[in-house]
Amino acid sequence: MLPRAAITAIHHCIPTRRLTEAELEARFGARQVQSIAKLSGIHERRIVEPGMTAADLAYAAADRLLNDRSIPRESIDLLVVTTQTGDYQIPGTAFVLHERLGLSQSCAVYDLNQGCAAYPYALALAQGLFATGAAQRALILNTDALSGIIHPQDRTLVTLHGDGAVATLLEVAKGEEGLLGFHFGTDSSGWRYLCMPASGARQPKTELTRQEITDETGNVRTSEHFQMNGQAIFHFAIHKVPEVTRSALARFGVTVADLDLVVLHQANRFMIEQIYKKLGVPPEKQFFYLENVGNLSGASAPSVLSEAVRQGRVKPGALILLAAFGVGLSWGLTLIRIGPQGLAPVAASTELSSSS
Amino acid sequence: MTRNEKLLKVQEIFRDVLDQPDLCITERFSTTDCPEWDSVATVQIVLATEAAFDIRMPMETVAGLRQVSELLDLLS
Numbered sequence: 001m002l003p004r005a006a007i008t009a010i011h012h013c014i015p016t017r018r019l020t021e022a023e024l025e026a027r028f029g030a031r032q033v034q035s036i037a038k039l040s041g042i043h044e045r046r047i048v049e050p051g052m053t054a055a056d057l058a059y060a061a062a063d064r065l066l067n068d069r070s071i072p073r074e075s076i077d078l079l080v081v082t083t084q085t086g087d088y089q090i091p092g093t094a095f096v097l098h099e100r101l102g103l104s105q106s107c108a109v110y111d112l113n114q115g116c117a118a119y120p121y122a123l124a125l126a127q128g129l130f131a132t133g134a135a136q137r138a139l140i141l142n143t144d145a146l147s148g149i150i151h152p153q154d155r156t157l158v159t160l161h162g163d164g165a166v167a168t169l170l171e172v173a174k175g176e177e178g179l180l181g182f183h184f185g186t187d188s189s190g191w192r193y194l195c196m197p198a199s200g201a202r203q204p205k206t207e208l209t210r211q212e213i214t215d216e217t218g219n220v221r222t223s224e225h226f227q228m229n230g231q232a233i234f235h236f237a238i239h240k241v242p243e244v245t246r247s248a249l250a251r252f253g254v255t256v257a258d259l260d261l262v263v264l265h266q267a268n269r270f271m272i273e274q275i276y277k278k279l280g281v282p283p284e285k286q287f288f289y290l291e292n293v294g295n296l297s298g299a300s301a302p303s304v305l306s307e308a309v310r311q312g313r314v315k316p317g318a319l320i321l322l323a324a325f326g327v328g329l330s331w332g333l334t335l336i337r338i339g340p341q342g343l344a345p346v347a348a349s350t351e352l353s354s355s356s
Numbered sequence: 357m358t359r360n361e362k363l364l365k366v367q368e369i370f371r372d373v374l375d376q377p378d379l380c381i382t383e384r385f386s387t388t389d390c391p392e393w394d395s396v397a398t399v400q401i402v403l404a405t406e407a408a409f410d411i412r413m414p415m416e417t418v419a420g421l422r423q424v425s426e427l428l429d430l431l432s
Contacts (some may be wrong), residue, residue, distance in 0.1 A: 217395070
C-alpha cells in the first residue's frame with residue numbers, strides 16, 4: 001500500500017483589525033448592508049492593516065504551529081502555498097515563506113494559484129508526493145488577503161470578505177487515518193464571474209484600467225480590482241455543490257450518515273444552509289465559521305476545520321467530508337479520517353496585529 | 357400557461373422578494389426601475405422562480421439578469 005498523508009496539526013490566523021457593520025453602514029447605507037448581512041450571515045470581517053500581507057498571516061500560522069508541536073524546521077520536506085494575493089508576481093510566495101520559516105534546501109516548494117477551492121487541491125498535491133515517497137512531512141499554507149484587491153466602494157465584495165491564513169501539517173499515516181479520497185471538477189465557462197481583469201499579461205495596467213466604473217446599483221470598481229458576479233456564483237454553488245458532493249460520496253462509498261462533520265467553504269450562510277439542506281446534513285454535522293470573520297477565500301474551508309478543532313468538534317477517529325468551490329469555477333472535495341489520537345488544538349493565538 | 361399568466365406568477369415572486377405587496381411589473385421592469393432589485397434580490401428571485409416553475413436557469417442568464425422579459429423568455 002502506498003504511503004498516505006494524514007493531518008496531524010492545523011492552525012489558523014486572522015488579523016486583529018475588525019471591519020464592523022457600523023463602518024459599512026456609514027459607507028454603503030444601512031438598508032444595503034442589512035440586506036446583504038441577512039443573506040450572508042456575516043456581521044464582521046477581519047482585514048489586514050496596510051503593510052500586512054497574506055504571507056504575513058501564513059507565516060504566523062505556520063510558525064506558531066511548528067513551535068507548538070516542536071517540529072524541527074529541517075524535517076519539513078514539502079511546502080505548498082495557495083494564494084491569490086502573493087507578495088510578488090515573481091517569485092511565488094512559497095519561496096518567500098520558505099526562507100522566513102527557515103526551511104531546509106531539501107524541501108520541495110510549490111505555489112498553487114487557486115481560490116476558494118484551494119485546500120483540497122493542495123492536499124491532493126501533497127498526497128501524490130507522499131505516495132511517491134518524495135515527501136513525508138508537509139506544510140500546507142492556504143492564505144488570502146482579498147481586502148487589498150477589492151475596491152472599497154464595491155459593497156458586493158467588501159461586505160463578504162475577510163483575510164486569513166491556515167497552516168496544516170501533514171505526516172505519513174500510521175493506521176486508518178489520513179486523506180482517503182478526492183473528487184475534483186471545473187466549469188470554466190464561468191471563469192469571468194470571479195476575475196481581476198487587469199492583473200496580468202492579457203490586459204496590462206493603463207490609465208483606462210484605473211478608471212472607476214459605477215454600476216446601476218452603486219458598486220464602484222476598476223479593472224484592476226477583483227470582481228465578482230455574485231448572482232452567477234451563488235447560482236453555481238447552490239446547484240453544483242450538492243450535485244458534486246453526491247458524486248463524491250458515491251465515489252468514496254460513504255453516506256452522510258457515515259460522516260461526523262461536513263465542512264463547506266464559507267461563502268455565505270444562506271448558501272451553506274441551502275447546501276446542507278439539499279444534502280440532508282443534520283445540524284450536529286454542520287459547522288459555521290464566517291459570522292465574525294467573513295469569507296476567507298482560499299483559507300476559508302481549512303479555517304472551518306481549524307476552528308472546529310479548537311471548539312472540540314473534531315473527535316478522535318472522526319470522518320470528515322470537506323467541500324470547497326470558487327474561482328475557475330472549480331470545486332474540490334476530500335474525505336478525511338482523523339487519527340485515533342485526535343487533533344489537539346495549537347496552543348497559540350489565532351490573531352495577528354500589525355505590531356506583532 | 358400563457359406568457360401573461362407566467363408574468364403574474366413572477367410578479368408574486370417579485371412582490372415577496374422585494375417586500376412590495378402592491379408592486380405591478382411589466383416585461384420591461386428592470387433593475388434600473390427599482391433600487392431594491394440588487395444582486396441579493398436577483399439571487400432570491402432566481403431561486404424562487406426555479407422552484408415555482410421547476411426549471412434550472414443557465415448560469416450565463418442568471419449572470420446578466422436585469423429585466424423581467426429575460427426571465428419570461430426562459431419560461432416559454
